Amino acid sequence: MGISENSRKEILTFIQKFVTLNEDEANRISSCFEEVIIKKRQMVVQPGFTAKARNYIIDGALRSYVVNKLGQEHTIAFAVKDWWITDYNSYIYQKPATLFVVALEDTLALQLNYKKEEALKKENHKFETFFRIVAERGLASQQRRIIESLTHSAEERYENFINNYPQIVARVPQYALASFLGMSTEFLSKIRNNKVKKKS
Amino acid sequence: MGISENSRKEILTFIQKFVTLNEDEANRISSCFEEVIIKKRQMVVQPGFTAKARNYIIDGALRSYVVNKLGQEHTIAFAVKDWWITDYNSYIYQKPATLFVVALEDTLALQLNYKKEEALKKENHKFETFFRIVAERGLASQQRRIIESLTHSAEERYENFINNYPQIVARVPQYALASFLGMSTEFLSKIRNNKVKKKS
DNA sequence: CGAAAATTTGACATGACTCAACTGGAGTGG
DNA sequence: CCACTCCAGTTGAGTCATGTCAAATTTTCG
Numbered sequence: 001m002g003i004s005e006n007s008r009k010e011i012l013t014f015i016q017k018f019v020t021l022n023e024d025e026a027n028r029i030s031s032c033f034e035e036v037i038i039k040k041r042q043m044v045v046q047p048g049f050t051a052k053a054r055n056y057i058i059d060g061a062l063r064s065y066v067v068n069k070l071g072q073e074h075t076i077a078f079a080v081k082d083w084w085i086t087d088y089n090s091y092i093y094q095k096p097a098t099l100f101v102v103a104l105e106d107t108l109a110l111q112l113n114y115k116k117e118e119a120l121k122k123e124n125h126k127f128e129t130f131f132r133i134v135a136e137r138g139l140a141s142q143q144r145r146i147i148e149s150l151t152h153s154a155e156e157r158y159e160n161f162i163n164n165y166p167q168i169v170a171r172v173p174q175y176a177l178a179s180f181l182g183m184s185t186e187f188l189s190k191i192r193n194n195k196v197k198k199k200s
Numbered sequence: 201m202g203i204s205e206n207s208r209k210e211i212l213t214f215i216q217k218f219v220t221l222n223e224d225e226a227n228r229i230s231s232c233f234e235e236v237i238i239k240k241r242q243m244v245v246q247p248g249f250t251a252k253a254r255n256y257i258i259d260g261a262l263r264s265y266v267v268n269k270l271g272q273e274h275t276i277a278f279a280v281k282d283w284w285i286t287d288y289n290s291y292i293y294q295k296p297a298t299l300f301v302v303a304l305e306d307t308l309a310l311q312l313n314y315k316k317e318e319a320l321k322k323e324n325h326k327f328e329t330f331f332r333i334v335a336e337r338g339l340a341s342q343q344r345r346i347i348e349s350l351t352h353s354a355e356e357r358y359e360n361f362i363n364n365y366p367q368i369v370a371r372v373p374q375y376a377l378a379s380f381l382g383m384s385t386e387f388l389s390k391i392r393n394n395k396v397k398k399k400s
Numbered sequence: 401c402g403a404a405a406a407t408t409t410g411a412c413a414t415g416a417c418t419c420a421a422c423t424g425g426a427g428t429g430g
Numbered sequence: 431c432c433a434c435t436c437c438a439g440t441t442g443a444g445t446c447a448t449g450t451c452a453a454a455t456t457t458t459c460g
Contacts, residue, residue, distance in 0.1 A: 051253065066347055074350040076343065089340045098347070112279055113396040121332070125325040132321070132332035135339050140289045143276065147266050147298070149275040154448070174407065182350055186448055189408055196447085354416065375438065384417055389440055396415085 003035040003110060007058050011110055014056070014082060019126045019173045020193075029127060033110040034118060038062070038103040045101035046113075051090040051188045055113040057083055060107025060170045064099045065179065075180035078104075078168050084134065104172060155191050201311060203235040207258050211310055213284060214256070218333045219326045229327060232320060233310040238303040244286075244311075245301035246277070251290040253311040256281050259306025261371045264299045265379065275380035278304075278368050284334065304372060354383045355391050 003011075008030045015021065017030065034055070038044055042064070045051045057079050063075045064085055076099060079085035090097035094114060114141060120127040148157060158181055162169050169177065178188035190196050208230045215221065233256070245263070246271045255262065257279050262288075264276045265286055273348060276299060278286035278344065290297035294314060320327040347359060358381055362369050369377065378388035392398050 068351040072351075074347070076346055078296050083445080088336070088343050092340050110257070122330070126326060128325060128328045128332055131322070132335060134330060135332060135335035136288070137291050139338045140292050142339065142346065143288050144206050146276055146345065146349075147274070149346075150276070150379075151266055151268040151272075161204065173405095175298055175405095179350075185407075186409085188450055190448095193408075196411075200289065373437095375437095385439075386418080386441085387416055389438095390416095393440075395441070 003030065003033055003051050004014075007033070007035050007110055008056055010082075011056060015130055019125065019130045025124065025126060028124075029120060032116040035113055036109055036111055038109055040103050040105050040106045043100055045090065045097050046097060047098050048096050048101065050094055051087045051097050051114075052128075054084055054091055054114050054117070055079070055087040055101070055109045057081055057085070058110060059107070059128070059167075060110040062101055062107060062109070062178050063104050063172070064101045065176075066099055073175075073179050074182075076164075078176075078180065080168055080171060080173060084138070088138075095175050104176065105177050116127070128181040149182055154181065154187060155196065157181045157183075158188065203230065203233055206307070207235050207310055208279055210258050210282075211256060213332055217331045223325065224360070225326060228324075229320060232316040235310055236309055236311055238307045238309055240303050240305050241301050243300055244309075245290065245297050245299060247298050247300065248296050249296050250294055251301075251314075252392075253313050254284055254286040255301070256307040256310040257281055257285070257313070259309060260309070261304040261368075262303045262307060262309070263304050263372070265376075265378050266299055273375075273379050275376050276380075278365075278372060278376070278380065280368055280371060282336070288338075298310070304376065307332055314373065351381055353386045354381065354387060357381045357383075357398065358388065358391050 007192075011028050011033060012021070012030055021029065035058075038060070044053075044055060045064070047067075059081055062079045062085050064079075064087060065073045066076060077085055077137055085101060087099040087101060089095070089099040090099070091114060117131065121131055122128075148160065152160065161177070161181060174188060174192075176186040178185040181188065183191075187196075209235060212221070212226050212230055221229070234253075235258075238260070244255060245252075245264070259281055262279045262285050264279075264287060265273045266276060267273055277285055277335055283303060287297040287299040287301060289295070290299070291314060317331065338366075348360060350361065361377070361381060374388060374392075375385040378385045383390065383391075387396075
């Protein structure tokens, strides 16, 4: 019980980018997190079960994905250091998940339980503000993702991704990246190795 | 000046789905909105200019879209009665927009200015809660959109859309729907008229 | 070291796009 | 209120971007 000194420092640094906390507040919010080690391939969310926590990554990488009726996986999100991940439809509405959230490598994360988060938001305006900002930024980032996927070809999406998120590319297997970018692993492989036939 | 009685009632009903307001609070928040009529084809957000307001639709329909370098339009979102729309990347960070937001028909909307929204969120925990919930739900809805677009064929996306949002299909031109669903107008037309060749 | 997982490659298939021509309404001005 | 224009939608032919399949190769890790 209680999180490590380093994790506490990390999460508080993150929170204080957005709101300024006094010592009591810092103690209060940091005490609501649980430190967990998620082993590679371990699931933290599974379809059919309600996501009971959101996960803040201290170190490592998680990935959320759906499996369609043909058995194909589609990556919805990645999370590396400093990012949050969960199945938001499940977490926010506390209903069964449709996503898997799985560790791509051994990962150290802080979990915030839904009930505890509700209590935090209720008891202190600053905590409410913090979660509002996190949600807003998630919204803006997803808007960017939608724009990117609608307006660019497979090759452009890959180029843009490696430019914008090199730290993710470095840690994530290629099949997961391909399914995030909305293409087959084979096609991504061809793009990477310049095997795609081009006109002109 | 001040908004009409009906608009006031509509927005307060919406807000009170999420938080309970006393009379002073109801007066305070409703007084921050401005009622506007947006004529068909009129823009409320344009690339290069910062989105200074978010728009709540009382009646009518708006659409946000990007234009890519080939001049093709891609619809990012629709908004009809009870929905919000803006360029969130521009609004939240108060930086220049990349999207157009335009009226598909003459529309009555309530605009909430960024500065006024900031003040509201700051002064009252309940208002902060309200905007947090709106952002969270937006996030969840965009997560659903991303899943839908990654996991379904053009034809399935169309079928699902008409089942889930018949009220939007009824008000929105087909080219806008096609570009929202990520396909060409011609292809959507063929789907609608069963002109798509199928196997077996 | 060996097995399983991930990636690569080539041949072929196909879903969706482009282009161009045509049709039918809706809006506008005389 | 007619004539004209223009915009949205339709259709078919041809093409292309990306997918599928299957086999070979490389990497990872127990």
